[in-house]
Amino acid sequence: MKYTKITETPSLYDDLEKMDTTAILINMNKEDQKVAQAVAKVIPQITLLVDKLADRFLAGGRLFYIGAGTSGRLGILDASEIPPTFGMSHDRVIGLIAGGDTAIRKAVERAEDHTEQAWKDLMEYDITPQDVIVGIAASGTTPYVLGGLQQARKHGNLTACVTNNPGSPITENADIPIAVNVGPEFLTGSTRMKSGTSQKLVLNMITTALMIRIGRVKGNKMVNMQLSNDKLVDRGTRYVMEGLGLDYADAQKLLRKHGSVKKAVEAGKR
Known part of the structure; x- marks a missing residue:
């Protein structure tokens, strides 16, 4: 052709x-x-x-x-x-x-x-x-x-x-x-x-x-991103704050415990 x-x-x-x-x-x-x-x-x-x-x-x-x-x-x-x-x-x-x-x-x-x-x-x-x-x-x-x-x-x-x-x-x-x-x-x-x-x-x-x-995004956020550096931990913390109405310290503690925004928010709502 x-x-x-x-x-x-x-x-x-x-x-x-x-x-x-x-x-x-x-x-x-x-x-x-x-x-x-x-x-x-x-x-x-x-x-x-x-x-x-x-x-x-x-x-x-x-x-x-x-x-x-x-x-x-x-x-x-x-x-x-x-x-x-x-x-x-x-x-x-x-x-x-x-x-x-x-x-x-x-x-x-x-x-x-x-x-x-x-x-x-x-x-x-x-x-x-x-x-x-x-x-x-x-x-x-x-x-x-x-x-x-x-x-x-x-x-x-x-x-x-x-x-x-x-x-x-x-x-x-x-x-x-x-x-x-x-x-x-x-x-x-x-x-x-x-x-x-x-x-x-x-x-x-x-x-x-x-x-x-396939469900890797919630709303408009990367809720499954890897927490591989300080910038991403900070971003994830702010997402958890927004999702649960927590202060920064409590949100970051929950995020680090569960390893992802999605899991942290789900755990916080239980």
């Missing part, structure tokens, strides 16, 4: 080196303002994924992100924030990157070109039918991601993709394709810019909506 690779089309701006700093930043900002509008257009697809994901998650399934380069790093970033924010075990949302952990900080040459490696990486986690695999690739052609999604579908897993090229091969290999058309990059082909920003927004939406759906 032929398609136009939007992420490789020329920038709407030229002679960037002739712009002064203010002009560079203003024009970058103009392009960035298009990202949220592009993401809004794929909310129906994100909704479908979250609803199906929530059912599987409650049945013990997990969410896996697979990607290379910037896309892989964004998947790992989103996954790493789930335990401290929502108190979930680190093995429920997992990000995998072509080239392994070394590639998080340094590019691993040609790692993304291996079509079989993503499934091998996934198999180390004893994949089950309830697990959901989301491939992230701005280009929509990354072999590592394509191969992983193809194998996941063969094994009966629900698959989705986040890409910036509608009609690209990755959309043909995902049950739920999420294609965010942000247009050409300010710096031609530099998908760490608008494409990466759109991916970050979509991944935030997927996991935050998922955690709300």
Whole structure:
């Protein structure tokens, strides 16, 4: 299937080196303002994924992100924030990157070109039918991601993709394709810019909506967050104060005793 690779089309701006700093930043900002509008257009697809994901998650399934380069790093970033924010075990949302952990900080040459490696990486986690695999690739052609999604579908897993090229091969290999058309990059082909920003927004939406759906949020608060530093203990204390009408000292004592805002408030109401 032929398609136009939007992420490789020329920038709407030229002679960037002739712009002064203010002009560079203003024009970058103009392009960035298009990202949220592009993401809004794929909310129906994100909704479908979250609803199906929530059912599987409650049945013990997990969410896996697979990607290379910037896309892989964004998947790992989103996954790493789930335990401290929502108190979930680190093995429920997992990000995998072509080239392994070394590639998080340094590019691993040609790692993304291996079509079989993503499934091998996934198999180390004893994949089950309830697990959901989301491939992230701005280009929509990354072999590592394509191969992983193809194998996941063969094994009966629900698959989705986040890409910036509608009609690209990755959309043909995902049950739920999420294609965010942000247009050409300010710096031609530099998908760490608008494409990466759109991916970050979509991944935030997927996991935050998922955690709300499965009961990890109360009202508008992170009642299951890990109390891993003084800032979070202070935040949790204030949540308990609000929930029970206690003073700061009593609220913090109850919070430390029970280990989470949710448990502390439940205990205080008994």
